[in-house]
Amino acid sequence: MRHQAVHELGPRGQVETKLAERHQEQERIGRAMAGDARAERELYDAHVDRVYRLAYRLAGSDDLAQDFAQDAFIRAFERLKDFRGDSSFATWLHAITVSVCLNGLRKVKRFDSRQATLDDGMTVFDGRREAEPDLKVKLKQAIDRLPEGYRTVFVMHDVEGYTHEEIGAALGVEVGTSKAQLSRARAKLRDALAEFRGEWIA
Amino acid sequence: MSDENDGFEEWLMHAARDYNSPPAETPREAMWARIEAARRSETRETPATAGGPPAVPGVIEVPRWRWTRRGLAAAAVLLIGIAIGRVSNRVVGPTPTSAGSNTASMETARAASPAVNPTTAGGPEPLPTPFAPRIVQGTGNTRPPIRRDRAGETPRLGGEAPNVGATAGAFQLATVQHLAQAEALLTAYRVDERAGRQGDAQQLAASARDLLSTTRLLADSPAADDPAVRRLLEDLELVLAQLALLSQERSAGDRQLIDHALEERAVMPRLRTAIPAGRLSAGT
Numbered sequence: 001m002r003h004q005a006v007h008e009l010g011p012r013g014q015v016e017t018k019l020a021e022r023h024q025e026q027e028r029i030g031r032a033m034a035g036d037a038r039a040e041r042e043l044y045d046a047h048v049d050r051v052y053r054l055a056y057r058l059a060g061s062d063d064l065a066q067d068f069a070q071d072a073f074i075r076a077f078e079r080l081k082d083f084r085g086d087s088s089f090a091t092w093l094h095a096i097t098v099s100v101c102l103n104g105l106r107k108v109k110r111f112d113s114r115q116a117t118l119d120d121g122m123t124v125f126d127g128r129r130e131a132e133p134d135l136k137v138k139l140k141q142a143i144d145r146l147p148e149g150y151r152t153v154f155v156m157h158d159v160e161g162y163t164h165e166e167i168g169a170a171l172g173v174e175v176g177t178s179k180a181q182l183s184r185a186r187a188k189l190r191d192a193l194a195e196f197r198g199e200w201i202a
Numbered sequence: 203m204s205d206e207n208d209g210f211e212e213w214l215m216h217a218a219r220d221y222n223s224p225p226a227e228t229p230r231e232a233m234w235a236r237i238e239a240a241r242r243s244e245t246r247e248t249p250a251t252a253g254g255p256p257a258v259p260g261v262i263e264v265p266r267w268r269w270t271r272r273g274l275a276a277a278a279v280l281l282i283g284i285a286i287g288r289v290s291n292r293v294v295g296p297t298p299t300s301a302g303s304n305t306a307s308m309e310t311a312r313a314a315s316p317a318v319n320p321t322t323a324g325g326p327e328p329l330p331t332p333f334a335p336r337i338v339q340g341t342g343n344t345r346p347p348i349r350r351d352r353a354g355e356t357p358r359l360g361g362e363a364p365n366v367g368a369t370a371g372a373f374q375l376a377t378v379q380h381l382a383q384a385e386a387l388l389t390a391y392r393v394d395e396r397a398g399r400q401g402d403a404q405q406l407a408a409s410a411r412d413l414l415s416t417t418r419l420l421a422d423s424p425a426a427d428d429p430a431v432r433r434l435l436e437d438l439e440l441v442l443a444q445l446a447l448l449s450q451e452r453s454a455g456d457r458q459l460i461d462h463a464l465e466e467r468a469v470m471p472r473l474r475t476a477i478p479a480g481r482l483s484a485g486t
Contacts, residue, residue, distance in 0.1 A: 041234070049228045056224035063396050065224065070233045071474050074240050078475070100474075107389055136220060143221055155222075158215045190210055200213035 025089055033080050040077055047090060048073070051097050057155045058101040060144075068104050072097040087169050095170040098156075102148060135196055142192035150185035157182050240471035243433070370424065377425040378477060384413050384438055385473040388464070391445065395457060403448055410445035417442060434476055437467040 025046070031039035051072055056065035076096050083092055143151060152171065156162040157178070162170070164178040171178070193199075387409055417439045426432035444460045464470060 044234060044237070045230070048230050048233065052228045052230075052233070053224045057222045060222040061396065062225065062229075063392070066229060066233050066236075067470065070237045070240075071471055073233075073237050074471050074475060077237075077241065104389075107386060108393055110386075135217070139217055140221060143218065154218075159218050159221055186211060186214060189214060199217075200210045201208050 029089060044073055047093055051093060054094060054097055054160060055101050057159055059105060068101045072100045091166060091169045098152065098170050138193060142189050146185050146188060150181050153178050153181040154185040236468060240468040243468055243472055373423060373425040377420055377431060380416050380420060381473055382477050385477060387413060388470060407446050407448050410442045414442040414446055434472050437469050441469055
């Protein structure tokens with residue numbers, strides 16, 4: 001509904017709306033910096049959906065996603081005084097979210113390493129020649145097994161729809177690096193899913 | 203047909219939409235309640251924690267919890283070593299005459315507290331350092347309680363103790379490592395619980411007991427001079443004590459108690475906040 005209303009405004013109206021939203025956000029940030037709890041809640045409400053979605057996509061479980069999302073907000077509120085406004089608040093917040101998620105997932109992976117090794121062994125043993133391999137399962141496994149950097153860029157770009165500029169800002173890398181990592185991620189997925197080639201060659 | 207235009211990328215973007223698909227509803231109120239709890243806890247402690255969490259350069263790698271004992275041993279050795287060094291270098295008053303030999307190791311480690319209570323010290327004047335050893339008299343009854351207002355008990359005479367900064371740094375480092383190990387253990391417990399895995403309860407309880415010992419040691423050391431750290435250690439102590447008593451069956455009641463303690467005291471967010479973060483690439 002809101003998007004529809006914004007589109008009806010025309011290009012100039014859209015720009016004005018965006019400027020107004022940005023101004024409103026700057027005002028909220030200022031109040032939050034001054035210790036206004038209501039402003040913190042407003043910032044939270046404005047961004048929590050996307051933060052939680054991103055955390056969920058990266059973590060793959062509700063509990064971990066909640067942990068990571070709330071941790072990201074706690075850190076963001078604590079470091080709000082460091083926010084200089086060079087990038088948008090959303091970009092800054094998503095950078096914190098990605099950092100929290102990746103650090104948290106590294107720990108979880110270490111705990112699960114034994115389990116993962118077991119799973120890998122099983123996959124190697126009865127993997128490729130399954131009678132009816134489940135494409136969804138294979139795709140999930142293939143994405144899960146991407147190197148961390150590739151997976152993060154892939155999830156942010158191809159799954160969550162972030163631009164390379166946003167990804168670059170969030171990960172602290174050049175736009176070109178983000179594009180290169182996405183390309184490599186896709187190439188690895190193509191190889192991993194080669195047996196399903198008929199699915200995309202129509 | 204080349205790989206570039208065979209439709210793979212479009213197909214992939216469409217197929218990957220289901221990857222780790224989040225629920226339609228964001229649990230915003232539940233998360234906000236926990237954020238508020240953690241923030242309240244931090245705010246309560248703000249006056250003494252103006253400097254934020256302990257500053258340790260670089261990323262502290264958390265070892266796997268199976269290696270917890272090794273890490274704990276290192277932390278304990280560090281604490282005990284520092285305390286012994288303090289005792290041997292700085293005790294200038296009369297040596298303790300009534301301290302039993304059985305108080306040697308742990309009491310020496312515990313002695314690495316800032317407190318020298320004039321009523322129990324037996325010496326003519328307080329020792330000139332916040333990390334001076336506490337002289338133990340008798341075999342137990344005279345030991346001061348663990349939780350005290352250290353600031354009111356012992357004057358800080360930092361100018362007379364040139365190694366105080368380095369020692370404080372060592373305690374800080376040991377504390378951060380300990381908190382990271384505790385976080386690792388609690389994360390492992392929660393991951394196992396959520397995955398419905400029983401895990402090795404005995405191993406878990408043993409690790410919790412090890413961490414509990416160090417938690418108590420740290421709570422009675424200069425590391426706990428910071429009220430924020432002290433409160434965190436106290437809350438951690440409670441959770442670890444519950445974990446240490448966890449039976450192989452892991453009854454629902456036991457788990458609820460642990461979960462309740464974790465949630466109510468916002469232990470996990472506070473632990474994560476207390477541990478220096480990894481590299482943040484936030485481009486402010």
